[in-house]
Amino acid sequence: MASILAGLGDGYSVLQLRGTASWAGKPFNGLMWLLSELPPESLSDPVYVLQFLRKVFREKAAGRRLVLAVENPADLDAATAAVLLQLCRAGSALLLATARDLSACSGELVRWWAEGSVHRETLEPLRSGATRVLLEELAGGQVSLRLVAQVQRRSRGNPLLSSMFLREQLNAGTVLKRHGTFVWTGAVSYSGALADRVAAETVALSPAERYAADVLAVTGSLPPLLLLQVADPVAVERLEQDLLIVSGPAGTVQLKDPLLEEAAAALVPPGRAAEIRSRLAGVVSWVPGSGPQAQAAARRRAAAAAVREAADLSRRGRWEEAAAAARGCLQAADEQGVEDSGGPDLLSDLFHVFLQCGELREAEDLLSRLDKATAGTELHGGNDLCAGTVLALGGRADRALDYLRRAIAQFEADGTARLLPLAHSAAAYACVLLDDVDGAYGYLTAAVDPGPAGKDLSAASDSAETAQWAALTRRLTWLCAVRGVTGGPGPAADGADLDLPGALLVLATAALHGQPGAAEELGETATGCSGDAAQLYLELAGALTASQPEGLCLAAERAYQLGHYLMAYEAARSAVQLSRGQADRARLRAAIRIENASYRMLRTANSVSDRLPELSDFERRLALGAAAGTSSSDLAAALHLSPRTVDWHLGRIFQTLRVSGRAELRECLEMEHQHE
Incomplete structure (x- = not known):
């Protein structure tokens, strides 16, 4: 609303009105400050009130168009709503209102909306990806995904709260800029605007209501029956009516958003917080292990057991079963609620299962789910590291970096x-x-010795490095070595470097680069494994050993589907070379198609959208016309050329854009537009 009002210009005059719960039910409650000059008995005459308000509004408008900006219209009485709507219908004012629940407004307002007389915009919380854009605009630079997750978890996608929280942390120095990125330090400031917000939300609370709010601030969330045993039931009911208390996870109640809860908890005096915890500890009638919380705990245990089984299968190369089990866990979490199924712990474990199974695209899709969620969920290790690792393994280097x-x-x-x-x-x-x-050498050196930037880092502050992270570190170091750049952490001395997925990925890369014996070893190592990744390695090993373009095309297609875009590109490129040597035109076209598709995925600059500006205006016109379905004859007639000349130019354009023809060009433009 503030943004819209700020953009109206000098031709409008704004009058702000607000419904309040404390005045709800009283005649003309939203207009009392305007009607204070009228004698009380006049309020019983709606016609007189309407005439008086027309005069007042005309004076306040001062010749400009009047806009009535109304907050909380659900708390306006029917008389106020009727008068405002009559003024709008008569053209005396424009009405702009924000409502949490339109159905809770007066019948007059609801009917007006149902008749189609008003324009309605439904506002939803920002997704994590949109919050990232907002934070980068506010900060004036790129932000880490950990900072995004921390803000999103507290604001639940509310842009005003996100902005308020970030500004306060920037002012307090708890968000810092390091190497050009604004990062989360772990400290939080709850002074300034956040303290003011707590005061605004709680200033009108009675002592009993304030105590109930403090209980939830200190504990985070509680089962309703437990809250009612330590706080006044009437006070709790009033907080629910005022929407300060809302339903929480697993049959609990909590303050309406985590940011209010955290800020309020920080402002509760230590003595009062200790007294609340003592009272809760003395309540013996609440028995943990029963009710909705116990059911949620049972679901989490079942999900954890299923994920452990999937992880065990993935380590043994039974990737088909492991990936199927991981997909089943993810589907169950969607149905039951991710938080009730284990939250970040569950998603982190599933992410690693997909990595182990060679399912890079599914691992990336899991990260995309977090980007589209309103909850600020972060995988173990951080979403930046997880995304960068997946993209690097798939060959998408610039995005990864x-x-x-x-x-x-x-x-x-x-x-x-x-x-x-x-x-x-x-x-x-x-x-x-x-x-x-x-x-590359600089980063490999830093992996072994972090230098001055890492000297002050305390490894003891974290748990010991997990086998998963260590295996990924060695895998990436080996991939560097296969491509001629050595260094970085060496193999573990305890034999923990026996990483089957990593060994196969490195062997596949070595085989594609012509290392003697690598293709044969790849085939032998992949034997006994199951799943799409195992089939990919077997196809690749067989095709390289026998110099078969058909097998290389199959391997390239499978690699592309799994998200191994660099492997797909290199396999397809080998297939192109072999097909040309064997004069196999049909196989050559198929190989070029997958080679081009993989190439476009490797770098942002390889996409069709990014390469279009490289064309001349004439070439761009031809390309877009062809993608739109215009025939060569029609293009030729419009440009006063022959169809043959148009086809010659289109052939060169398709080579530049790395597409096989009109249909693929159209598909690429549509897909890239959807991802913008």
Whole structure:
């Protein structure tokens, strides 16, 4: 509303009105401050009140168009709503209202909306991706996904709360800029605007209501029956009516948003907080292990057991079963609620199962779910590191490096020393793929010795490095070595470096680069494994050993579907070379198609949208016309050329854009437009 009002210009005059629960039910409650000059008996005459308000509004408008900006119209009485609507119908004013629940407004307002006489916009919480855009605009630079998750968890996608929280942390120095990225330090300030918000929300509360709110601020959430045993039931009911208390997870109640809860908890005096905890500890009638919370705990245990089984299958190369089990866990979490099924712990474990199974696209899709969610969920290790690692393994180097630089800045700021070797190794591999050898050596050196930036980091502040992160670190270091850049963390001395998925990925890369014996070893190692990744390695090994373009095309298609875009590109490129040598035109067209599709995925600059500006205006006109379905004859007639000349130009354009023809060009433009 504030944004709309600010953009109206000088031709409008704004009068702000607000419904309040404390005046609800009283005649003309939303207009009392305007009607204070009238004698009380006049309020019983609606016609007189309407005439008086027309005069008042005309004077306040001062010749401009009057806009009535109404907050909380559900708390306006029927008489106020009727008068406002009559003024709008008569053209005396425009009405702009914000309502949490339109059905709770007066019948007159609801009927007016139902008749189609008003325009309605339904506002939803920002998703994590949109919150990231908002924070980067406010901060004036890129932000880490850990900062996004922390803000999103507290604001639940409310842009006003997100902005308020970020500004306060920037002012307090609890959000810092490191290596060009704004990062989360772990400290939080609840002074300033956040303290003012707590005061505004609680200033009108009675002592009993304030105590009930403090109980929830200190505890986070409680079962309703337990809350009623330590707080006044009437006070709790009033807080629910005022929407200060809402339903929480697993049959609990909580304050309406985590930001209010945290800020209020920080402002509760220590003595009062200790007294609340003591009272809760003395309540013996609440028996843990029963009711909705116990049911949620049982679901979490079942989900954890299923994920452990999937992880065990993935380590043994039974990737078909492991991936199917992981998909089943994800579907069950969607049906039952992710938080009730284990929250970030569950999603983190599933992410690693998909990585182990070679299902990079499914791992990336899981991260995309977090980007589209309103909850601020972060996987173990951080979403920047997880996204950067997946993108690097798939060969999408420039995107990977963007995420990994944010991750490194975040880890150096918050002291997550145990994850720096993986972040540096993944960044090194991304640099190798971008032909930045000096950058790769720099990151590999930092993976072993973080230098001055990492000297003050305390590894003891975190748990010991998990086998999963260590295996990924070695995997990426080995991939660098296969491509000619050595260094970084060496193999573990305890034999923990026996990483089957990593070994197969490295062997596949070595085989594609012509390392003697690598293809044969790849085939032998993949034998006994199951799933799409195992089939990919077997197809690749067989095709490279026998120099079969058909097998290489099959392997490239499978690699593309799994998200291994660099492997798909290199396999398809080999298929193109073999097909040309064997004069197999049909196979050559298929190989070129998958080669082009993989190439476009490797770097942002390879996309059709990014390469279109490289064309001349004439070529761009031809390309867009062809993508729109215009025939060569029609294009030729419009340009006063022959159809044959148009086809010649289109052939060159398709080569530049790395597409096989009109249909693929159209598909690429549509898909890239959807992802903008």
